[in-house]
Amino acid sequence: MTEQQLELLRYPIGKFVCPDIITEEQLNLWILDLELLPERVKSLVNNLSSEELETPYRPGGWTLRQLIHHIADSHHNSYIRFKWALTEDEPLIKVYEEKEWSALFDARTAPIVLSVNYLVALHAKLVYMLKGLSASDLKKVYLHPEGETRVSVAENIGKYAWHGNHHLAHINGLLTRMNW
Template identity: 55%
Template sequence: MTEQELQKLKYPIGTFDCPSNITSEIIESWISILEHFPNRLENLIKNLSDEQLNTPYRPDGWTVRQVIHHLPDSHLHSYVRFKWTLTEDKPVIKPYFEDRWAELFDYEAAPIQTSLLHLRVIHEKLVYLIKGLSEDELNKSFIHPEMQSEVVLKKNIGIYAWHSNHHYAHIENLMKRNNWI
């Protein structure tokens, strides 16, 4: 497999490219992605067998099961980052080792239903919160120590809308390549 092919498997929709001017229309489209993502994901994977769930989406990549367990954990972190940012002055967030989390036994063996429910609840809470934010609140930011940069909340909405579509594409592309859909 060429490096270009591997990159396409890693980033099937490309990397996140934030517009320089994040308009209310863009935010609304990102919110819509977040709002509908749990249903889209559940509909995509509802007929997968355990064998299919345990299939990596790319060489040396996570299995579908690991991706499904990763999503609510990652998006819970995002939700907490919103809360910190809304209640503190430019908080420094705590990053986590998502690759190590994915190696834990629950990511490799646990049924996906709990993570799907967790994802649904986190997205309902996150979307409800975001829809109620003022322009001033959307412009608040947190510090990401790994990136050594400030992240504005309205950009963070886009990051997680992209993140949702990014992992959806991982699973969907695997299913297409393997003729599961």
């Protein structure tokens, strides 16, 4: 497999690029993506066998089971980042070691229904909160320790809408390649 093919498997929808100006229409589309994510994940993975869940979505990548647990873990961390940005003055967030989290026992073995159900509840709370944000809330930021990057609440909405779609594309790609 060529480097270009591997990169396409790794980033099937490309990398996130935040627009210079985030419009209300764009925010609404991102929030809709976040609202629909749990049901989209559920519809794709609900009937997969244990063997299918142990299939990596790309060479060297996580299994589908690990990927589903990763989505829940990542969006859990994002929810906390939103709360920090909204309640503190430019807080420095804590990053988490996603590869190590995905290597833990629960990510490797737990039933996916745990993370799918968690996504349903988490996204219901997240979307409810996001729909009630003011224009000034959207401008609040957190500091990411990698490069001390300032990330606005509005940008974080886009990042996590992209993140969900990014992993949905991983799942769809594998299901298509495997004819499941």
